[in-house]
Amino acid sequence: MDGLPKAALVVVAYGHAATLPATLQALQALDYPADQRQIIVVENGDGSSAAVAREQRGVAVVEPGQNLGFAGGCNLGVALSTAQVVVLVNPDTIPEPTFLRSLVTALAKPRVGIVGAKLLYPDHTTLQHAGGFLEQPLALAHHYGYGEADQGQFDTRREVEFVTGAALAIGRGTWEQLGGFDTAFFPGYFEEVDLCWRVRAMGLTVQYEPSAVAIHQEAAGLGKRSAPYHRFYHRNRLRLLWKHRTDDWLAAEWLPAELAYLRSLADDVEINSLTDVYISWQRAFITGSDPAQQPQTAATAPPRPHLSELEWTLQQVRAKPIITPIPFRSRLPFVARLRTWLNRIATEDYLRPLVQQQNDFNASVVELAAALARQRRVADAAILCQGMFLAKLMRQ
Numbered sequence: 001m002d003g004l005p006k007a008a009l010v011v012v013a014y015g016h017a018a019t020l021p022a023t024l025q026a027l028q029a030l031d032y033p034a035d036q037r038q039i040i041v042v043e044n045g046d047g048s049s050a051a052v053a054r055e056q057r058g059v060a061v062v063e064p065g066q067n068l069g070f071a072g073g074c075n076l077g078v079a080l081s082t083a084q085v086v087v088l089v090n091p092d093t094i095p096e097p098t099f100l101r102s103l104v105t106a107l108a109k110p111r112v113g114i115v116g117a118k119l120l121y122p123d124h125t126t127l128q129h130a131g132g133f134l135e136q137p138l139a140l141a142h143h144y145g146y147g148e149a150d151q152g153q154f155d156t157r158r159e160v161e162f163v164t165g166a167a168l169a170i171g172r173g174t175w176e177q178l179g180g181f182d183t184a185f186f187p188g189y190f191e192e193v194d195l196c197w198r199v200r201a202m203g204l205t206v207q208y209e210p211s212a213v214a215i216h217q218e219a220a221g222l223g224k225r226s227a228p229y230h231r232f233y234h235r236n237r238l239r240l241l242w243k244h245r246t247d248d249w250l251a252a253e254w255l256p257a258e259l260a261y262l263r264s265l266a267d268d269v270e271i272n273s274l275t276d277v278y279i280s281w282q283r284a285f286i287t288g289s290d291p292a293q294q295p296q297t298a299a300t301a302p303p304r305p306h307l308s309e310l311e312w313t314l315q316q317v318r319a320k321p322i323i324t325p326i327p328f329r330s331r332l333p334f335v336a337r338l339r340t341w342l343n344r345i346a347t348e349d350y351l352r353p354l355v356q357q358q359n360d361f362n363a364s365v366v367e368l369a370a371a372l373a374r375q376r377r378v379a380d381a382a383i384l385c386q387g388m389f390l391a392k393l394m395r396q
Helices: 020-028 048-053 069-079 099-107 172-178 191-201 227-244 247-264 268-287 309-319 333-395
Strands: 007-013 037-043 059-062 085-089 093-095 112-120 127-129 132-135 140-143 167-171 205-216
Touching (some): 007 020, 007 048, 007 069, 020 037, 020 093, 037 048, 037 069, 085 099, 085 172, 099 112, 099 167, 112 191, 127 140, 167 172, 167 191, 191 205, 191 227, 227 268, 247 333, 268 333
Parallel strands (some): 007 037, 037 059, 112 205
Antiparallel strands (some): 085 167, 093 205, 112 127, 132 140
């Protein structure tokens, strides 16, 4: 047994039938006593992940019959285990053989509450995660080493603000004392940051362990930078701030920074998603509902408002930005060819540069209209952001 504690490896899956088998095979191959590890798969989706998980020997499969979100799925999986150590593993992650042993060893050190792993992209050389930190006061999440070539620059164990829930280890006693994940962070994002903050508030540390390595296909579920990703990410980013920051701090620090962040955005998808998030939180503060239960948080985008005059104009200029010569036509083909030939000799060399100048000008007009339309959407989002925060203050 090597004196190692029993570890529960909890995998929450949602539409991961393609990636889950490789994850489970890697967990089966870990350099850790087989009788001291337990693999539990929680099916949050349509049953396809559960079907492939049952093909793997030694894997317990749980189907709650509904999507519990990442936090709820993890809580259920941990509750069904008896292990002393809880290890969360994403269903699109392939841990190296020493992964579990390294996490458990690091977790056994004094005053350590949570341990996270080094994550690499599928090319095995590009870093994805070497511990995390929040950009304040916005609480935008960043990973150390993100996108860098792994050349050993993050091979030192150290304390960090948070580690990703894609590969996280925590003692059962600490987990139960904290009540596990806060399921309000449905369906995902920032629940692990919240857990790490609560662990640190207990006087324990969050550690990054570089010898625990796994390959991770980032955002295989939602798709990085998609509209659902942005909505869930920003909605729960704000949830984290509402939970851990005072209104005075939010008014003095966060709100001015949020408005400045909006003005810096050039991504229409993120601007629209933030608009939806502000509306959903404003509705929540006014009605006492939870944004996670509101219709616009579904995986498909909510209906957009009617086009403004500016956006309608943008559509028109985008529809006809390029001038192209109209070919000569005639009932007699040779007449059309003759007129085309004469035009080429007489005027084409003169008109071609003028047409190109007009097309360049048209392209500039399209860019200008797009920029103005984006500024209008940002201004609308800023108004909604301030209205949302006012609704939060008035809720008191």
